[in-house]
Amino acid sequence: MTDEAEFDAFVVARSQALLRTAYLLVQDEGRAEDLVQTALTKAWFSWKGIKTSPEAYVRRIMVTTSASWWRRRWTRETPTANLPERRSSVTVDEPAEGQDLWDAIGRLPRRQRAVVVLRYVEDRTESETAQLLGCSVGTVKSQCSRALTKLRRDPALEPVSDERSRS
Amino acid sequence: MNGADLRSLAARASTVEGRPAERLAEVHARIRAARRRRTAAATAGAGALVLALLLGVSMLTGSADRSQEPVQTPTPTPTPTPTPTSVVDNPDSVRPLTYAVGATIHYGEQTIDVGDFVHFLDVTDNGVVFVSGRPKWRQHEQAALRFTDGSTVVQIGTVTGSPSTSFGVVSSVAGSILVWDEDPSDGDRGDYVVFDTEEMRVLSRVPQSAAGDQVLSVHDDAVYWVYRNEVVCEEVVSFPACVRDRTVVQRYDVATGALTQVSGASYDRDRRSRPRTIVGPLYGESDTVIHDNLVFIRHGRQLLADGGEPGAEYDVKLARTGARIRLRIPLGSTDAQRIALAQWLDDDRVVLFAYEGDGGSEIPDEGDFFSCDISSGYCRLEMRGEPGIGYQVPTLD
Numbered sequence: 292m293t294d295e296a297e298f299d300a301f302v303v304a305r306s307q308a309l310l311r312t313a314y315l316l317v318q319d320e321g322r323a324e325d326l327v328q329t330a331l332t333k334a335w336f337s338w339k340g341i342k343t344s345p346e347a348y349v350r351r352i353m354v355t356t357s358a359s360w361w362r363r364r365w366t367r368e369t370p371t372a373n374l375p376e377r378r379s380s381v382t383v384d385e386p387a388e389g390q391d392l393w394d395a396i397g398r399l400p401r402r403q404r405a406v407v408v409l410r411y412v413e414d415r416t417e418s419e420t421a422q423l424l425g426c427s428v429g430t431v432k433s434q435c436s437r438a439l440t441k442l443r444r445d446p447a448l449e450p451v452s453d454e455r456s457r458s
Numbered sequence: 459m460n461g462a463d464l465r466s467l468a469a470r471a472s473t474v475e476g477r478p479a480e481r482l483a484e485v486h487a488r489i490r491a492a493r494r495r496r497t498a499a500a501t502a503g504a505g506a507l508v509l510a511l512l513l514g515v516s517m518l519t520g521s522a523d524r525s526q527e528p529v530q531t532p533t534p535t536p537t538p539t540p541t542p543t544s545v546v547d548n549p550d551s552v553r554p555l556t557y558a559v560g561a562t563i564h565y566g567e568q569t570i571d572v573g574d575f576v577h578f579l580d581v582t583d584n585g586v587v588f589v590s591g592r593p594k595w596r597q598h599e600q601a602a603l604r605f606t607d608g609s610t611v612v613q614i615g616t617v618t619g620s621p622s623t624s625f626g627v628v629s630s631v632a633g634s635i636l637v638w639d640e641d642p643s644d645g646d647r648g649d650y651v652v653f654d655t656e657e658m659r660v661l662s663r664v665p666q667s668a669a670g671d672q673v674l675s676v677h678d679d680a681v682y683w684v685y686r687n688e689v690v691c692e693e694v695v696s697f698p699a700c701v702r703d704r705t706v707v708q709r710y711d712v713a714t715g716a717l718t719q720v721s722g723a724s725y726d727r728d729r730r731s732r733p734r735t736i737v738g739p740l741y742g743e744s745d746t747v748i749h750d751n752l753v754f755i756r757h758g759r760q761l762l763a764d765g766g767e768p769g770a771e772y773d774v775k776l777a778r779t780g781a782r783i784r785l786r787i788p789l790g791s792t793d794a795q796r797i798a799l800a801q802w803l804d805d806d807r808v809v810l811f812a813y814e815g816d817g818g819s820e821i822p823d824e825g826d827f828f829s830c831d832i833s834s835g836y837c838r839l840e841m842r843g844e845p846g847i848g849y850q851v852p853t854l855d
Contacts, residue, residue, distance in 0.1 A: 302482050311471040324476040332488040389466035396467070398621075412467050444848075446575070446593035 298338055302331060305346050312350060315408040316357040318397045326353055351423050354405045395445040403438035406431055551632035552804045555827065555840060556581045557811075558850040563588060568608040577601075577621045580629045580636075580852050581801055584655040587636055589617065589625050601625060603638060605655060612658075615640065615651055631734045631802055633678030635712060639666070652681060652710065664710055664717070674707065674749070675729065681710040682725055698746050702726040733805040735777040738763055747777060752799040754785065754810070761785040761797055761810075776832065784835040785810070791839045792826040800851040806832050809840070811851045825849055 292300070306327055313323035313330075330352040334345070341348050396404055402424070409420040410431070417435075421428045442448055477484070554566025558576035562569055565586050574590035581587075585607035591599075603615040603625065617625040618641050626639030634656035640649045640663070649663040650673070667685045674682040684705055700722075701707065707725040709718045720728075729735050729747050740746040754761035755771050762771035774783050787797070787810075794812035801809045813825030824847060830837035843849060 299482060302485060306481055307476070307478055310474060310476045314471045314474045315467065320474050320476065323474060324481070327476070328481065328485050328488060331485045335485070335489050389463055389470070392463045393467060393470065411464050412471075 294338055298335060301345055305349075306331065309346070309349060309353065312408070312413065313353055313357070315412055316353065316401075316405060318393070326357055329356060347423065351425060354409070354423050355425060357401055357405065391447045392442075395442055395447045398445060398447075399438055399441055403434050403441065406434045407438050407442075410435060551583050553581050553583060553801065555803070555809055555829065556586055556801060556852055557827070558588070559847055561590065563606065565606070565608050570606050570608060570611065572604070572606070572611060576850050578625055578627070579850055580624070580627055582629050582634050582636060582655040583632070584634050587614070587627060587629065587655070589621075589627075600641075603627065605658075614653060614658075615660075628673045628676045630676045630678055632805070635661075635676055635678055635681070637673055637676050637681050650681070650683070650710075652712065654712075661712060662710070662715055671708075674701065674725065677712075677732065679712050680728075681712065682728075683708050683710075698740070698749055702747075730777040733776075733778055734802050736774050736783065736799075737777045738774040739772050745775065745777075748774065754797045754799070756787070756792075756795050756797055756812070759786045759789055761787065764796070781833070783832055785830050785832070785837055786835050787812075787828055787830075787837045788839060791828070792842075794825060797828070798851070800827075803829065808832065809851075810837065811849070823848055 309327050309330070310323055313326040314320060317323050317326055330349050333352050333356075334341070334349045337348075338345070396407055399407065405424060406420060409415045409423055410417070415423070417428050417431045421431045424431065556563070556565050556579065558564065558579050561574055561576060562571050563576060563579060563586055565581075570586075572588065572590050575593040576588055576590045579586055579588040585605055587603065587605050589601045589603060591601055600616055600618050602613045603617045604611055605614045606612075614636075615638060617627060617638055619625045619639070628637050629635070634654050636653045636655060638651050638653070640651045648666050650666060650671075651663055652661045653659070654661050664681075671683045671685055674684060676682075684701060684707055702722045702725070705722040706719050707722055709720050709725070710716075711718070726747060730737070736748045736752060737745040738748050740748065748763075752774065753764040755764050757771075763774045765771050775781060776783065792812040797810045797812040799808055800811040803809060808830050810828040810830055811823075811825050812828065813823040824845065825843045826839060827841040827843070827849075828837045829840050
């Protein structure tokens with residue numbers, strides 16, 4: 292199989308799974324698609340030289356790219372070829388607490404968000420997470436600790452008393 | 459955070475569809491475009507100059523009238539570009555150090571208790587614009603946009619969105635002008651509200667395009683934005699360069715109310731001619747205008763701009779003078795490694811906020827405040843943050 296055919300087969304077979312991770316990282320469907328395509332494009336230029344799993348390689352590009360897209364206005368509002376969805380289409384029946392956690396994770400710094408997504412949502416080990424983020428296991432642990440501290444401090448995840456009891 | 463919550467996140471992600479049918483073709487299109495750029499980069503120089511000359515200014519003057527349809531021009535009009543005039547933003551623009559803790563805004567020597575948790579604040583030469591409310595903020599709620607000069611607090615508008623998008627508010631980096639998105643009460647098209655905090659009045663409401671727009675920057679003499687559906691970039695990381703090279707930019711003249719279109723290259727030159735504009739070697743190109751909030755990484759006392767990953771730090775310069783920015787903080791003055799440029803005090807002085815974590819959070823962070831003279835590179839510790847106290851700092855455009 293040629294490099295291009297191999298690459299195409301990989302895109303067809305694995306890009307939808309990559310999109311799910313991308314969506315968790317950037318929390319916007321349009322930007323998730325953009326992130327996946329950006330990562331695949333970058334990966335193509337190194338395709339021949341990828342010694343390990345191509346998927347791990349692309350995921351790593353996705354994670355590091357999303358972590359570098361943290362700037363506020365430009366990351367949230369970056370134009371793309373196709374307009375992104377304003378809101379996710381799956382919010383209608385979203386439980387309130389799930390929405391709160393979604394919002395709170397969205398407010399985490401990008402690297403911390405990546406750690407939370409990889410460790411807790413995708414259930415990856417600290418070692419795998421470190422490999423994907425290109426950092427040490429110690430950094431994963433410290434970022435994880437900071438992320439959880441921040442989530443605990445997030446106003447959206449504080450216990451609600453009067454609001455809920457009134458409704 | 460429990461197992462059910464996490465499963466709900468995973469379930470939510472599993473329903474995302476994206477564009478699977480078009481993805482492979484789009485990736486190949488990006489690869490072709492990247493190849494073209496790489497080839498072009500090898501022979502750039504003169505080519506870039508020719509392109510800059512071709513991207514002319516299309517002057518389409520008219521009043522900022524709601525009935526006026528945005529001009530849909532997919533590519534810049536190839537007319538000769540006039541030599542840009544050197545723009546000087548208000549040289550008297552001076553602002554005090556500004557931040558908020560909880561419901562209290564600190565504006566220089568003044569403290570203003572606004573009653574609610576401050577989710578966002580920004581500064582003009584005349585005071586502080588802010589959004590406050592209950593601590594448990596929900597995105598896409600409407601909120602009052604308020605302004606204080608340090609003595610009184612008045613509501614100046616209504617905004618939607620969230621702290622992460624600065625509620626759609628952009629302030630001039632020097633001067634008195636504010637712009638924000640105002641959602642329509644009916645219909646599907648919003649306005650940009652242009653507000654002067656010197657005169658405390660709305661100067662104009664400029665209709666947005668149906669696709670939604672992106673404000674590039676706000677100045678006392680002009681507001682620049684782009685129509686989102688006209689900015690098509692193969693890789694979003696090259697967005698500033700994409701705007702510069704391929705996009706028509708909308709310009710609103712604050713004095714006359716005239717709407718014009720200028721080329722991205724013309725806008726880029728205008729930005730570079732202004733003080734308080736920083737450039738750096740982003741996206742493989744030297745001296746790209748940095749629109750983002752700038753974050754430095756501390757190496758001992760020296761500060762280098764964050765390149766997004768370890769070892770990718772870079773030098774930044776003032777666009778107008780080309781002077782390299784070499785900031786140094788006093789030894790042992792902070793434990794933080796990441797230091798954000800929080801606000802400009804005047805054309806030569808900035809406030810830096812040194813914080814733990816790795817940036818991008820909209821939640822107030824613990825941290826220490828520095829003021830720095832760009833010309834000398836010297837920074838002094840203005841305020842050491844108190845442990846457990848989160849500071850809300852202004853947002854730069």
